[in-house]
Amino acid sequence: MVKRFGVRNYISRNIRRRSLRSGITIVGISICIAFFILFASISQGLKDDILEEIEERRAEIARQRAGYITIMNIDPFNMDFFNSTELEQVEDLVEDYCIAQNTSGEVFPLALNFLEPTDPNSDAIYILFGVDPEKGIKYDFIDFDAESVSLNGTFLSTDSERQVILGNGLWEKNYPASGLGDAIDLQTLSFVTGESIAIENVTISGIMDSNPLYDQFAAVPIEFLLEEVGLYDPVTGEYQYFLASIYIDDASKIDFDELEAGIKDITGISDRGIDDNENYINRIILEHEAEIARQEEMERTVNGWLLAVILLLSIITIVGISNTMLMSVTERRREIGTLKAVGIARSRVYQIILSEALLLVLIALVIGGLSGGLISIYFGMQYEAGAGGLFFAPTSLSPFVVSYVVAISLVVGLLAALYPAWRAANLNPTEALRYE
Amino acid sequence: MSDGIVKLDGVQKYYTMGKVHIKALDGVSLDIAKGSFTSISGPSGAGKSTLLHIIGCLDAPTAGRVRINGKDMGAMKDTELTRFRKRSIGFVFQFFNLVPTLTAKENVLLPKMFDRDKDGERADRLLRIVGMEHRADHRPNELSGGERQRVAIARALINNPPIILADEPTGNLDSETSLDIISLFKKLNEGGRTVILVTHERDIARFADKSIALRDGKVDGRPSG
Ligand SMILES: Nc1ncnc2c1ncn2[C@@H]1O[C@H](COP(=O)(O)OP(=O)(O)OP(=O)(O)O)[C@@H](O)[C@H]1O
Numbered sequence: 001m002v003k004r005f006g007v008r009n010y011i012s013r014n015i016r017r018r019s020l021r022s023g024i025t026i027v028g029i030s031i032c033i034a035f036f037i038l039f040a041s042i043s044q045g046l047k048d049d050i051l052e053e054i055e056e057r058r059a060e061i062a063r064q065r066a067g068y069i070t071i072m073n074i075d076p077f078n079m080d081f082f083n084s085t086e087l088e089q090v091e092d093l094v095e096d097y098c099i100a101q102n103t104s105g106e107v108f109p110l111a112l113n114f115l116e117p118t119d120p121n122s123d124a125i126y127i128l129f130g131v132d133p134e135k136g137i138k139y140d141f142i143d144f145d146a147e148s149v150s151l152n153g154t155f156l157s158t159d160s161e162r163q164v165i166l167g168n169g170l171w172e173k174n175y176p177a178s179g180l181g182d183a184i185d186l187q188t189l190s191f192v193t194g195e196s197i198a199i200e201n202v203t204i205s206g207i208m209d210s211n212p213l214y215d216q217f218a219a220v221p222i223e224f225l226l227e228e229v230g231l232y233d234p235v236t237g238e239y240q241y242f243l244a245s246i247y248i249d250d251a252s253k254i255d256f257d258e259l260e261a262g263i264k265d266i267t268g269i270s271d272r273g274i275d276d277n278e279n280y281i282n283r284i285i286l287e288h289e290a291e292i293a294r295q296e297e298m299e300r301t302v303n304g305w306l307l308a309v310i311l312l313l314s315i316i317t318i319v320g321i322s323n324t325m326l327m328s329v330t331e332r333r334r335e336i337g338t339l340k341a342v343g344i345a346r347s348r349v350y351q352i353i354l355s356e357a358l359l360l361v362l363i364a365l366v367i368g369g370l371s372g373g374l375i376s377i378y379f380g381m382q383y384e385a386g387a388g389g390l391f392f393a394p395t396s397l398s399p400f401v402v403s404y405v406v407a408i409s410l411v412v413g414l415l416a417a418l419y420p421a422w423r424a425a426n427l428n429p430t431e432a433l434r435y436e
Numbered sequence: 437m438s439d440g441i442v443k444l445d446g447v448q449k450y451y452t453m454g455k456v457h458i459k460a461l462d463g464v465s466l467d468i469a470k471g472s473f474t475s476i477s478g479p480s481g482a483g484k485s486t487l488l489h490i491i492g493c494l495d496a497p498t499a500g501r502v503r504i505n506g507k508d509m510g511a512m513k514d515t516e517l518t519r520f521r522k523r524s525i526g527f528v529f530q531f532f533n534l535v536p537t538l539t540a541k542e543n544v545l546l547p548k549m550f551d552r553d554k555d556g557e558r559a560d561r562l563l564r565i566v567g568m569e570h571r572a573d574h575r576p577n578e579l580s581g582g583e584r585q586r587v588a589i590a591r592a593l594i595n596n597p598p599i600i601l602a603d604e605p606t607g608n609l610d611s612e613t614s615l616d617i618i619s620l621f622k623k624l625n626e627g628g629r630t631v632i633l634v635t636h637e638r639d640i641a642r643f644a645d646k647s648i649a650l651r652d653g654k655v656d657g658r659p660s661g
């Protein structure tokens with residue numbers, strides 16, 4: 001007794017009847033699909049990487065828009081450090097733009113770098129500033145505010161190489177057991193660039209009287225400070241500008257033109273390098289944004305390549321399937337004529353040819369899908385393992401990639417079979433049956 | 437002859453090949469009675485196959501009217517014609533036209549490929565009627581010409597059509613086998629089916645109630661029988 005016979009048996013027999021040709025076609029489509037999977041997963045992998053980087057950049061921009069930022073460079077040797085009017089005016093100007101700032105009044109434009117508080121929960125910021133030993137700190141301080149500033153200890157002078165004068169609060173908190181003449185480590189200096197450096201073994205040569213204004217200060221000779229933080233080269237005698245930093249909530253609130261004009265107006269420091277600094281944040285943000293645009297461009301390029309690959313593979317697949325199905329239809333003219341003669345409808349003839357093509361694609365999907373999947377996993381592993389180079393690339397076999405490969409393959413298979421199916425369905429049965 | 441199951445009225449079929457017009461059928465009028473056995477004969481190129489295809493709704497005439505069972509075929513759409521052909525007409529061809537990948541029984545069931553009721557029992561019964569039940573599971577290439585034609589006849593009967601059209605069904609068979617096949621048609625005819633059979637052979641024509649001779653696309657002389 002024969003199994004029940006239906007259209008499925010008929011279709012699978014047709015595939016098997018021309019097993020060599022079907023096999024070759026399946027191998028061809030499988031290779032296409034394997035490549036398709038590989039390229040799709042690579043492009044997805046690349047895109048994932050790019051997107052991740054773009055995300056990081058965006059976070060960077062967000063950080064730039066809020067936090068400690070540098071708004072200008074100050075030439076420490078030309079700045080009138082202790083001119084309170086000038087400094088206060090700068091602070092007032094900056095305050096318009098700032099919710100909080102790391103400067104405190106008079107010391108704002110000094111060589112500002114931060115000593116992190118020993119207690120991480122403390123909001124206190126230690127400010128280290130350089131003092132010009134040529135002039136001597138006593139002179140400057142006295143000149144600055146003779147009444148309120150007094151120093152306990154010696155003054156800094158030209159030969160005060162590794163000397164430090166500590167604010168009273170800073171001293172009590174960080175170096176309680178120490179006294180004048182003791183060698184101490186200064187805290188790690190943090191820079192806006194994220195670099196940090198520890199100044200070791202400086203001798204306490206002075207401790208300021210308790211005074212809320214200076215409690216958190218530490219003063220060292222300016223060359224020493226510059227040298228320690230790597231901004232001064234004693235051999236060539238060249239120095240870089242100091243960075244003055246302020247904390248702001250939103251960089252977009254800063255009107256740089258106005259700020260620059262204001263600072264110039266107050267200090268007359270047009271010769272103090274401020275030109276370098278205008279739009280510092282904006283420049284950084286613009287750089288980042290350009291980088292994001294570049295990445296997005298790259299993502300589009302990856303997409304474009306993938307599209308080209310899809311097109312190419314689709315064309316190869318279409319040619320392969322069309323050719324196979326056309327040959328099959330031509331070869332079976334008489335048989336198809338017979339089908340029509342015995343009352344199989346045109347739409348059913350379409351169905352038969354399309355199903356045969358689909359069956360080919362399905363088999364190829366299994367073979368090509370598995371091998372392509374394995375290859376792309378291998379590629380991904382090699383890439384992760386650092387084999388990298390020109391050949392291996394990051395891959396991502398996400399369900400999305402798999403499903404669009406499957407969908408496109410099926411659609412392409414159906415498209416390819418459309419013309420042969422049309423030929424079969426519109427075959428004139430009388431002509432097909434006429435000749436042997 | 438009011439009970440004519442197949443009525444042709446001035447049927448013409450022209451083929452145009454470049455500037456040459458071929459009149460495959462040139463005004464054929466016929467009236468074939470229900471339950472009759474008609475043979476169509478004539479020289480090669482007379483238009484026999486063309487006529488059979490037009491009766492079988494495989495082809496439309498260039499001019500003229502075809503009525504089967506009282507229905508005007510010219511008025512039917514393609515899908516209707518297909519359905520009509522499936523229900524009403526069984527075709528048998530000179531070259532059997534069996535599907536080589538399918539067994540005898542599967543070939544018989546071919547017209548029912550898309551149907552929900554595959555009716556395997558009916559296929560078995562038909563194979564028994566044509567004397568092929570013992571070869572039900574054999575492929576066509578394992579069968580002789582006569583056996584193949586028996587399978588093809590069973591296939592023509594699977595939808596129980598009232599009309600059987602056969603285009604030189606014995607053209608590829610030796611005379612003894614031909615007689616077997618013809619008697620099979622005769623048996624079907626005796627069972628009530630209308631049989632229209634194209635043949636070159638005079639021997640076969642004598643089984644028919646009525647013979648139509650075609651020549652150059654026209655009915656030649658008066659019908660005999
Ligand atoms: N599709 C076609 N295009 C052109 N001419 C055709 C076509 N089909 C049939 N003919 C011509 O119509 C005429 C009738 O052909 P048909 O096949 O009906 O003859 P026949 O009587 O069946 O011949 P045979 O006994 O050889 O089978 C022939 O001259 C044939 O060449």
Ligand SMILES: [Mg+2]
Nearest residue numbers: 484485486603
């Ligand atoms: Mg013929």
